[in-house]
Every structure is written in structure tokens, then in C-alpha cells.
Amino acid sequence: MIDFTLTETDQAIVDYHRAEALICRKYARYYDENEHEMAPEVLPEAEAFYAETPVPPRGGAEDTSPPVMMALYSMISHWGDYTIRLKRTGGGLGNAALSAAGTPEQQKKWSGLVLSMAITEPGCGSDPSRVSTSAVLDEATDEWVINGEKIFVTTGIRADAAVIWATLDKSAGRAGIKSFLVEKGTPGFDVPHKEKKLGIRADDTAAYVFTDCRIPRANLLGGDESISKKTSGGFRGVMKTFNMTRPMTAAMGLGLAEAALDFTREQLAEAGVEIDYMAGLSSQTAAAEKFIRLEAIFDASKLTTLHACWLAGEGKPNNMESSVCKAHAGSSVRTITQGCIEILGSMGISREHLLEKWTRDCRITDIYEGTGEIQRLIIARGLLDYTRADLK
């Protein structure tokens, strides 16, 4: 049945994570201003919070499905702050790739590690088939020899290991691209610096350099060494992970947008600006009208994101929907946060408040995990029944 309400259990989970997120927000400004300090893995408040706060019940079959709850959790935690967590758990994007493309043995072996995902290179971003980091098999030692450079690696410093994309044969294009797991500390794997950014400054974004870096032959994710034009299994395997990570990325940006809306709503209320959903244009302020529009855009984006997740939970294809929600959220969070600044004026740009930070932080939503343009390319191909070659 089509329904948009949270069950009691859902609500308890939401409330719990909101309480966590509010504590994290206290640290948001500090780690934004001090970009190159790493936020602690566990905040000082964590012990008391977890001791005093009862853990919410787990959802059952009558409650909202896990992928939808994951998106809600993602929104709430980012509503608190993009980076800071009361207690950091879980992995990076590489962990999603491992679950999607790794063999059962690989999943078992590496599931305890935090894995970053390194795709982007200085000369290749949206078109990963241009990856030039190379992997050459040394049959004498049964090792892969990796050479190349990766940038914008999320969780790059904190990660225990990286899932990287490298090509076995550049002339084979996408079919030659495979993903490999490279553990930190492997000779030839260097992490030269953390990137300097517009927003999400506290976030751990690194550059990687591989120089004759040797890894075991068994570190090829999925284990398939063949280069077949038809299947390009490794590439597809990793592209498939985007169907869940794109909605999650959308949800992250939406958490920031929601924080901006909540702050703006409070400030409007304090200033005595009433918001009346039944009022027409002649009986409401322009600020209230504008605010309602931003709220509408937010709900549209949020629901579209939850829809993509719900499909995943049902085991239904969500390739189009994950691009739809990512494209929608990418542009809506820009409109929402910048719109909130316009409504609040100078208060919106002051570093005394977090609105300007949320605006900077959420700007990445429309760029990483496939820019808005890439999402539209995917959607247009779907609509027009075009291949990658038909529409570039």
C-alpha cells in the first residue's frame, strides 16, 4: 500500500539518530575552520549518550524497509554534520563495491576493513573508461603491479585499504578495467595529501599515488581476469553499486538542505513571519511563499530518493530512479540552501551560523557519484532507448 508514514519503531530509530546528530553539530564549525585536523573517531559525549539512551528496537516486516531507513539515517546524520559522528562506524564506498563485486572469499576476508574507493584520476572524472592507472600481471610472482595516480578519494586517509580501478589493457576501453583491493602499507602505495575544498572540509578526501605497487593476484575483485568486450563484468559490477550509493549521496545532501530549512524556519518564526499553507498570493509575505517553495522542492527530492531505495528493498531494478533522485537532489540542495541564504540575508552568509557552511557542504552533491549532467545522460539514454554510443 502506498504510504508515507513512519511506524512507531521507525520513529524511535529516527529520534535516536537525531539525538546523536545534534551532539555532532556542536563540532561542525570547529572542524570546518580547522580543515586539516581529523575529527575524533569517538566524541567525548559518546560514552554518556550510549549509556543513558536506550537503543531503539530493530525494524521488522511491518516497518519501513532497510534501504529506505538507510537513506533516512543518512539524511539525519548529515543533518547533524556532514562528517562528524558520535561514534564512527561502517566503511566507505569501497565496502559497497566489495559487497557488489567481491567473491564470497574476498568478502569474508576484507569485510572488517574500512575501504575507500579510488576511481577519479587527474585526467579522468565522469568518464571512468578513460582510467589510465595500470595493472600488469607478473606471472613469476603471481602479483599485480599497479602504477598511476588517484584523486578525490573519499575516506582516503582513514581507510585501511582502497578499492581502485585500474586497466589491464587501455586499448580494450571499459572491458579492460578491473577493480583491485590495495591495502595501506603496501610498498609503492603513497597518500601524499588531503585535498583542500570549498565544503565538507572536515571530510577525509585524499590523493593516492601508486608506484610499482605490488599486490597479490587474488586481490582482483571478483577474480575474473578475462577481457571480454561483451560482459565487461568488473566495470558493470562496480557501476551497479551506484544504484544504492547514488540515492545515499542524494540523501546526504538532503540532510544538509533540511538543516538549512529548519534553521530558516526557526529564524522566520522568531521574526514573526507566519507561514500559511492555505494562503494565496495576496495574503502572505514573499519570504513565506519562497520558503514554502523550498520546502516543496525538498519533499520532492526526499521522496524521489526514498523511492529509489524502496525499489532496491523490493529487489526491483532502480537504475533510472537512482539517477533521477541523484540529479534531482543535486540541483535541489543547491536551490534550497542558496534560497535560504536569500531569505535570511546577511544572517545567511555569516560564519556565526551554520547555514553558509551547509551551503558550501552540499555543493558537492551535484558533482560526486556522477555529476547532474551524467545522471541526465543516463536518464536520457533510458528514455530514448539509446546506448552509450548513441548519446554521448
Added chain:
Amino acid sequence: MISFGMSEEQELIRDTLREFAADALRPIGRECDETSSIPEDVLQAAWELGLTSTQIPAEYGGGGEARALVTNSIVLEELGYGDAAVALALAAPSQFANAILDHGTDEQKKQYLPLFCGEKFHMASLGLLEPGPVAEPMRPRTLAEPKGDGWVLSGQKSFVVLGDQASHFLIFARNQDRVDAFIVARDAEGLTISEPELNMGLRGLTTVGLELERIEVSAADRLGGEGGCDIAELVNNSRVALCSVLLGLSRAVLDYCVPYTKDRVAFDEPISKKQSIAFRLAEMHIECEAMRNLIWQAASYLEQGQNADAQARYARTYVNEKSLWIADNGIQVLGGHGFIREHPVEMWFRHARTLSVLEGTAGL
């Protein structure tokens, strides 16, 4: 539990209406627009599908199905996909019937609901919009002055759908800060029904103006009786219904543009292979998805009896903006062909422009 899953019944209804819209509505849309009329047999065919009577309780002669506002939204999306003007005409009797069903007293239900359960198409209409600038549904200029146990209604209404053949009108009027709806018979003393109005879009749909000159109504004529009723909920229902029609229309534009752009060649290739066109189609699809989710959210809130003031307003604000963008860009994608009346996109643009200023004109 958050779920976007249609029931099997909803899927069946969607498929049935989709077929009906393709067979019965789409082929006559242009003719209705050019002749400012809708063939009676189409209204009758839709009547026989039970659009209005299905959710009226069996004791009044209806189908006895539960009120299902999400399902109704799915129905209206499909009808709007066929033709928006005809969709509104088909939904028109329901707006009156459902207002009585949801808010009427037992006496009112007994008196009016059986009218909508007969074999022949029956019309009664809402008088919510008013002439003059700026629509304020919760602040009508039409007044209800108390007199004895009843009221005296004075004012004007516009865009009264199929008012030329309505047996009754539900008139929204204000008494100081309170808004109520009053049932007024077609032959009430002091009521003048105008000639059909001339509108930009939805030309097939006959609408009239009403002149109310000191019409006396009794306490029993107030919708909901002594306590009146929640007018905001009626407005919200109408907003969701209008949005659903606009969504269907938007999808129609997109589905028309896709094959057109694949056929139309410029600079040695179909224009669909150019990102400026392809991205616009992608944008249309993205917004159709977003609109549907907002509409379903509002419909679901209303269905479950929750306050939907914000959700219905979100849908209205968002759908107005995006459906107009889509209809406008439908013209742009077709270029000169979008401007001539050989293709439907100019008509759909006029429909969208007209629908986006209406309230209280669709009521499933």
C-alpha cells in the same frame, strides 16, 4: 511504513484507465478544443466506468468501495494523460458528490448521493473560484450573511465546471472569518447562470459564471449541517486532483516529444542525439517522477485522515511550476511544429496554463 507499492487493484485500475484514455480521450481532445464541447457519449461511457459512484456507500446506491484518494489520483493521472479537459469533465460530478460524501450530514447524503448513482451522467458543481484578480480559496469575496436560522448569499463565482447542466451548486461563502459551503439548487431565486466563459485552455470544458443576488439558504443547506465542515480539506482534495491531471498532461508531453525528437533530423542527426534536447527530456522525466511522489504523499495523507495542508500545498506549488515548464518546453522541443495546431503540444500548454490557476474544479 514508507512504501511506494501499488496494490494489484490499483495496477488493474491504472491499466484500465490508461486504455480508456488512449481509446476514448486522446483521439477526441483536439476536436473538443476546437468545438468547445465534449461528446455526451464520452461522458456517459466514463459514467458507466463508475468513476463517481464506486466510492459512494451501497445504502445510497453506490458501489460501496472505501474512499481511496491515492487510487483516485492514479485514475486522474491517466485521464489527464488522455486529455485534460475531458478529464476534468469526467471528474466534475465527483467533486460535488465527494464533498457531500466526506462532509455532508446524513440528511444531505440521503438527499444528494443517490443522484450520482443512476444510469445517466448527472452533474452538480462547485462554486469556489471567483472573478477578479488573486485567488484566495480560504477568503472568498462571496458573503454569507446570517438571517434567522439560515443565511443570505451574495457574490459571484467563476469557472463553474459544466455549470450549464448542473442540478445543484456548492457555493463557498464567507461569514466574517469563517468559510462555509452551501448547497444551492439551480432554480434558486436570485441565481443567474452566465453563458459559457471563454478561456485560454480547456476549451472543450464548458464553464460558467454564477451571479448570486441575495439567495436565501436554510441551516440544512450548509454542508456538514450545524458544525459546518473543514473547507481546507475540500481545497486540499481539489489541489491533489488538479495536480494529478497536470501530471498526466506532463507525461503526455514527454511521451510525445520522445519519438518526435528521434525522427526529426537536423545537422545530419536526430535532434534527440543533442544534449540540449536529450537533457531537456531527462529533466521532464525527473520532474514527472518528483511530481508523482509529492502528489501521492498528499493523497495518502488525505486518505488516512491526516492534516495535509502543507503536503497538498507542496504538490500544488511544485506541480504548477514543473508542469508548466514541461508544457512550455514541449513547444520548444518541437520548434515551429510546437506552435501550430497540427500537433497537440500547443493545446497542452494552454491546458496546463489554465489548470495551474484553478482550485475546486476536480474532485475525485
